[in-house]
Amino acid sequence: MNTLPIALPLTPDACTDASDRCLALEISESSITVLVPGAEAESECIYAEIALGADSSQYLRAVEEAVYANPMLLCDFRSVTVLLRGRNTLVQPQGFGSWLPAADGMEGLSEGIASLGVEVAADYPAELLKFMRRSFNNPYIGNHLSRLCSFFGRLSRRSNRRRAYLQCRGAAADVLIYSGGALQFAASYRITCPDDALYYALAACEASGFDRSEGEMMLVAPASLRDSLQPLLRRYVNYVMPLIIPADLCRQAPLELALAARPNSHN
DSSP states (O other), X not given: OOEEOOOSSOOGXXXXXXXXXXXXXXXXXXXXXXXXXXXXXXXXXXXXXXXXXXXXXXXXXXXXXHHHTSGGGGSOOSEEEEEEOOSEEEEXXXXXXXXSOOOTTEEEEEEEETTTTEEEEEEEEHHHHHHHHHHXXXXXXXXXXXXXXXXXXXXXXXXXXXXXXEEEETTEEEEEXXXXXXXXXXXXXXXSSHHHHHHHHHHHHHHHTOOXXXXXXXXXXXXXXXXXXXXXXXXXXXXXXXXXXXXXXXXXXXXXXXXXXXXXXXX
């Protein structure tokens, strides 16, 4: 998928056909990542990363200011999907029920993934969710892990081996492990260097019974980070290979955001 270079701030004239397009956002503690696929399959998409640059006490204000400073985000899009990276996230059996009461000022959300028989439960600042709901027209709000769980689950069913998926981007790493298409492990971590990602990936393998001599580890990361991680991983895992991203997805964006930007992508 071709990507249109875009400068900040994002103004409405950057997307004059918003009513024909979908807007997908991923909000983390440090940034808002924006993806708007083209209205046609061959047209260019819009991609941008907006730094928040605020401490945790000013997080909500930083998100609000970033949205208002980039008014293209408030255009009348055909649909809006917001993915959040929750601090307290748990992938649990579907129908398990509330795992923890939401703390004061927090709101819990749960997304079921019927194909895997699990749900992704997390809590988020309640004021952040209120801001999203009043700023965007009927947005779909979910956890970034849910898209990865579904997509990697479909891929893992094509292999006879156990599969581990490691996605690294910036200061975050996601580790998901499957056996016969069944999800065995899914978690996200903060990282500061490739060694951190290696540690969490190997710890997940150990916890889930992943056989490092027979299983496959698929790596999703920007080229520079992938080049650092692959040699490290291959010291401990026999089969390590980069995941081939489908051509219809924006390869600059985080994989879960590219998946969320697909039409009818909700689980």
